[in-house]
Amino acid sequence: MDRTCVKNNRNKTKSGENGEKRDGTFHLQNPHLERMDEDVLYHLGLNTTSHNFVEMFGDVKFVCMGGTANRMETFAYYLLDVLGLKLPTGTTLIDISRNSHRYSMYKVGPVLSISHGMGVPSIGILLHEIMKLLKYAKVKDPVLFRIGTCGGIGVEGGTIVISEDAVDGLGSSYFQVPVLGKIVRRPAVFDKELIEELKDCVDPKDSYKTVTGITLCADDFYEGQGRLDGAFCDYTEAEKMEYLHKLKDQGVVNFEMEALVFAALTHHAGIRAADVCVACLDRLKGDQVNTPKDVLYEWQKRPQKLVASYIKKQLEKCMLSGTNL
Numbered sequence: 001m002d003r004t005c006v007k008n009n010r011n012k013t014k015s016g017e018n019g020e021k022r023d024g025t026f027h028l029q030n031p032h033l034e035r036m037d038e039d040v041l042y043h044l045g046l047n048t049t050s051h052n053f054v055e056m057f058g059d060v061k062f063v064c065m066g067g068t069a070n071r072m073e074t075f076a077y078y079l080l081d082v083l084g085l086k087l088p089t090g091t092t093l094i095d096i097s098r099n100s101h102r103y104s105m106y107k108v109g110p111v112l113s114i115s116h117g118m119g120v121p122s123i124g125i126l127l128h129e130i131m132k133l134l135k136y137a138k139v140k141d142p143v144l145f146r147i148g149t150c151g152g153i154g155v156e157g158g159t160i161v162i163s164e165d166a167v168d169g170l171g172s173s174y175f176q177v178p179v180l181g182k183i184v185r186r187p188a189v190f191d192k193e194l195i196e197e198l199k200d201c202v203d204p205k206d207s208y209k210t211v212t213g214i215t216l217c218a219d220d221f222y223e224g225q226g227r228l229d230g231a232f233c234d235y236t237e238a239e240k241m242e243y244l245h246k247l248k249d250q251g252v253v254n255f256e257m258e259a260l261v262f263a264a265l266t267h268h269a270g271i272r273a274a275d276v277c278v279a280c281l282d283r284l285k286g287d288q289v290n291t292p293k294d295v296l297y298e299w300q301k302r303p304q305k306l307v308a309s310y311i312k313k314q315l316e317k318c319m320l321s322g323t324n325l
């Protein structure tokens with residue numbers, strides 16, 4: 001595909017300062033990378049000596065991430081269908097990162113579908129390596145998505161939540177990481193225009209709602225999300241409910257565990273990104289995820305449907321404007 005046809009429409013001055021160059025390729029703020037003869041993307045099982053990144057990934061336009069390898073393989077096959085692509089008879093998609101035994105990565109046309117594991121450190125490591133992969137492949141204007149699951153706050157199970165903003169457990173919208181013994185703070189900012197574009201892709205015939213709001217990115221599934229059912233708990237049910245209602249009043253609509261670093265590192269690199277999750281439950285009604293597996297599995301496909309429809313729409317725009325895929 002012509003890599004200039006899906007334009008990054010953001011304020012170029014601002015994002016340019018952060019990392020994106022005017023030609024759409026982006027510059028990562030790390031002078032050491034330019035001096036390295038080889039870069040081993042250890043957790044992806046790839047390196048710049050053995051693999052030709054431009055040949056392998058030069059046509060990538062969209063990178064979709066989600067917690068589990070199973071979800072991201074399913075998404076890859078779903079994309080084949082949505083994009084009308086066919087594998088040669090008798091062949092299957094391969095996990096490009098299978099040798100790493102960490103993340104799983106599939107490529108379907110201009111889309112990478114990658115598992116990120118659970119929590120900020122896991123997706124953070126992946127983001128470092130994926131951004132370097134995109135840089136070495138000379139990819140222009142990539143768009144990143146997280147297609148995940150979450151706990152809704154006053155939001156019914158099965159509802160899709162698109163994150164407008166991300167905060168940590170103390171309400172701060174910065175990703176904070178100790179670097180050389182000092183705290184480095186990076187603002188967690190999602191691309192507002194991309195959120196609007198996603199909302200335009202919502203199918204009015206859907207039997208479920210799609211909402212937007214603030215996402216609380218927790219460092220834990222249990223106490224960190226005010227659950228009563230972890231191995232430990234030092235608060236009462238009344239205190240938990242007061243906390244959840246306070247969050248709801250502040251505009252927080254869901255809990256998950258990756259949004260903060262996802263928003264912060266993509267923003268720092270000048271890359272557009274959106275976090276689209278389905279709620280497994282409404283936390284105002286309980287803590288346990290006891291929805292039947294088959295129902296959860298169907299719900300998990302809802303963010304996939306929305307993001308796939310966004311991707312299809314963008315690719316169709318390219319075709320209509322006469323540019324080759």
Ligand SMILES: O=P(O)(O)O[C@@H]1C[C@H](O)[C@@H](CO)O1
Nearest residue numbers: 066067118119148149256257
């Ligand atoms: O994308 P997934 O469904 O893996 O994300 C959420 C947040 C945590 O990683 C995990 C907790 O169950 O689910």
Ligand SMILES: O=c1cc[nH]c(=O)[nH]1
Nearest residue numbers: 149150151255256257
């Ligand atoms: O409640 C939930 C469900 C999924 N993921 C979370 O982080 N929390």
